[in-house]
């Protein structure tokens with residue numbers, strides 16, 4: 001995936017709304033691969049909808065965009081509480097806070113898991129179904145706490161988004177849903193090509209049997225393979241040098257461009273990319289994520305500042321106007337609020353309902369209540 005508007009426009013032009021609805025659950029289905037561009041704010045959701053005039057709220061694709069906005073809504077309402085269990089975990093299960101090496105190295109011996117890990121490391125992208133399978137296996141069959149595994153997956157994804165990722169892991173774990181998400185070999189065979197299949201394995205069983213495993217301390221037996229893949233390093237600092245303070249002081253109008261607002265817009269002033277290192281020490285990224293973000297940031301800004309954004313308070317002290325787009329990413333969130341004289345929100349297609357929604361169905365009903373084409377469907381993902 002290339003961090004350019006041309007690549008984004010190609011992805012939008014390739015969208016097949018009807019084909020998406022029919023095939024999105026299959027690993028080879030007509031999914032959009034828009035997530036890295038949406039996560040990094042190359043385009044806002046309303047601008048994307050404007051480019052898809054045939055998309056209606058009855059379409060599966062609009063519904064999935066709704067899931068993204070629902071997770072943003074929950075993050076907006078709950079803040080850093082999304083990093084802890086949103087509701088009590090399954091009773092009587094103790095989860096480990098370490099991700100086993102055989103999962104990390106893609107050598108569990110289960111093709112569906114090992115291929116998912118390999119694909120994640122190679123491409124920085126995973127189909128939604130593969131993410132769900134990997135999460136379900138780690139949490140329910142191997143008893144890994146969702147948080148440690150969510151942090152790991154987040155770091156390797158090009159689209160890693162703390163709300164969509166951590167709340168999806170919680171949804172699978174049943175700390176943000178009413179039941180654990182489980183899958184079996186038959187489900188994999190239905191939605192993935194043969195190389196992913198796992199006949200006669202621990203997941204080749206009934207949902208009742210899987211449910212009993214998920215709700216007990218039972219861990220499934222493993223037959224790790226010797227061949228695996230080395231986990232790419234997760235890195236806290238990008239390999240670009242920071243702008244000299246001298247070129248920043250004296251600027252009158254400054255736009256701070258952070259990793260979640262990488263749209264290329266006209267701005268008559270200094271466009272300053274900002275990388276706030278304390279955030280990245282807490283949530284490091286793979287080299288390919290850094291490359292994606294930094295190539296784009298360098299393309300849409302005049303300079304990039306790498307360090308503790310607190311330092312910018314002195315460096316930019318003379319600026320009459322400092323503007324940016326708000327983000328909920330911890331560290332960036334607080335500092336931008338203090339630094340900016342003009343901080344606006346990234347527009348949403350489905351703005352926050354007045355009261356907090358704890359479920360997607362509540363959110364979607366409220367977002368679509370007054371429209372003529374409100375969807376009639378059940379709330380499956």
Ligand SMILES: Cc1cc2nc3c(=O)[nH]c(=O)nc-3n(C[C@H](O)[C@H](O)[C@H](O)COP(=O)(O)OP(=O)(O)OC[C@H]3O[C@@H](n4cnc5c(N)ncnc54)[C@H](O)[C@@H]3O)c2cc1C
Nearest residue numbers: 031032033034035064065067068128131160161164165168
């Ligand atoms: C364990 C797990 C972790 C996830 N982590 C992330 C993450 O870090 N960042 C992220 O953007 N999404 C995440 N998702 C949601 C979803 O898997 C991805 O958004 C989707 O696979 C991205 O591929 P796509 O753009 O081809 O999606 P498409 O199927 O083409 O969907 C179009 C867009 O709709 C949104 N969308 C689709 N499905 C979902 C969903 N289930 N939840 C939220 N938004 C959705 C995304 O913005 C996506 O780009 C996660 C899901 C799971 C189960």
